[in-house]
Amino acid sequence: MTSAFSPRYGDHDAPATTLTSPAIDLMLSHRSVRGYRPDALPDGALEAIIAAAQSAATSSNLQTWSVIVVTDPAVKARCAELAGGQKHIEECPVFLLFLADLARLTRVASGEGLAHAGNDTLEMFLVAAIDAALAAQNACVAAESLGLSTVYIGAMRNKPEAVAELVGLPPATAVVFGLCIGFAAEGKEGSVKPRLPQEAVLHNGRYQLEAQDAAIARYNDAMAAFNERERASTTTPWTVHSARRVAGPESLSGRHVLMQVLRRMGFFKAE
């Protein structure tokens, strides 16, 4: 059976449901785009995207995130370089850097003459990173609802201190990822990529590890079919691709020292 859900799972593993909504259809059609036209965003689009981002839930309404808008070609070029040479960062008209931001909360507490030692924990860094991610995902959906495309840039964590210096970050703030926003270049619109069957990701009441094996094997097939259809250069199975990504410290593009780096940047000093 083919449904709105099929491209996301391949024909064999789409859920049987037909219940959907315009918002769900929009999310199902998400593609990460790595090639942009130079055209600027429509007037007011950035403000609308940020309003959607701020509308996401935030832990205890603390709003421990911020975003830097990068439009300066030289700064985008440096970001592209720090991310290991990702040309789409230079191409997109708006590059957003999402921050875990405990600096505002520390300043707010200091301004009231109150203590803020809780900020010096991994928990508060995690609160801030999750706040940033929830906001960013709303931004992503908002952008796509306006006909724009996006791609997350995790590689902004390759050299977090260099990025911090580039955009003037104070202690207790760090870029957790970037987000390119713009109009997809012709031929760069991409295709909906299949994900793991729901039975691998969705657990009823208790976590099941071994039971995922069959779904993972089918997913290798679905990804092989996708790569062939897309004429992708890779023929590596998803399982092997994924394992290589975490083979060892050297496969993490410098991010294996993130704990020390974030400590130097003012996070979790109490731990």
Add this chain to the structure above:
Amino acid sequence: MTSAFSPRYGDHDAPATTLTSPAIDLMLSHRSVRGYRPDALPDGALEAIIAAAQSAATSSNLQTWSVIVVTDPAVKARCAELAGGQKHIEECPVFLLFLADLARLTRVASGEGLAHAGNDTLEMFLVAAIDAALAAQNACVAAESLGLSTVYIGAMRNKPEAVAELVGLPPATAVVFGLCIGFAAEGKEGSVKPRLPQEAVLHNGRYQLEAQDAAIARYNDAMAAFNERERASTTTPWTVHSARRVAGPESLSGRHVLMQVLRRMGFFKAE
């Protein structure tokens, strides 16, 4: 000027844009709901919500998250207790536990006879937590697009090992937060809560800390007006409320030891 953006910022600080979309309007109308009717979700809603969640971006397509669906009243009651007595967890028909999940990836690598030492870093825990958050925010938007309501439960991090035992988590998985889903009970629909003015959160090219003070002061006023309109029990300014939340280790509901706890659960063993 009153616009679709006004309830999110209060009349004085709404952005001047009028550009919007149905998806943006949906996100702008988000409210966290803490009271649910017992009614089950519509047929197929959970599968559609999870499909939306899986459609969010995921770092290098590694899909390092999972979700446990909790519907058993006894398990929900225990979750409510572990979260410090949050009655809405018992009330909602579907309680989702979002996991940072490196266990699947470790098993995948082992199955291929490949190394996976990269999983033992803070970076990979963060990748997994961000993956889970991006997925969860799509789930949240999807649920609301179907007329359902939600609330995130960060307090599932108060006692992560007890939660792990309750739902049978293997090493290198942890609940990063919960999400209640259901139909809002009458009178519990809530109101759109104002957020900080965009000028406090959105930085043009470089981060500005001191320049946020004026916007934060106006936000204290906006939240005071909101609390009065909502007849909220609190008259504490947002700045003071927020500072108290991070005053010290004792204000974090047990989460000040999260780094040690996550180490015991199999994360960032290399650091």
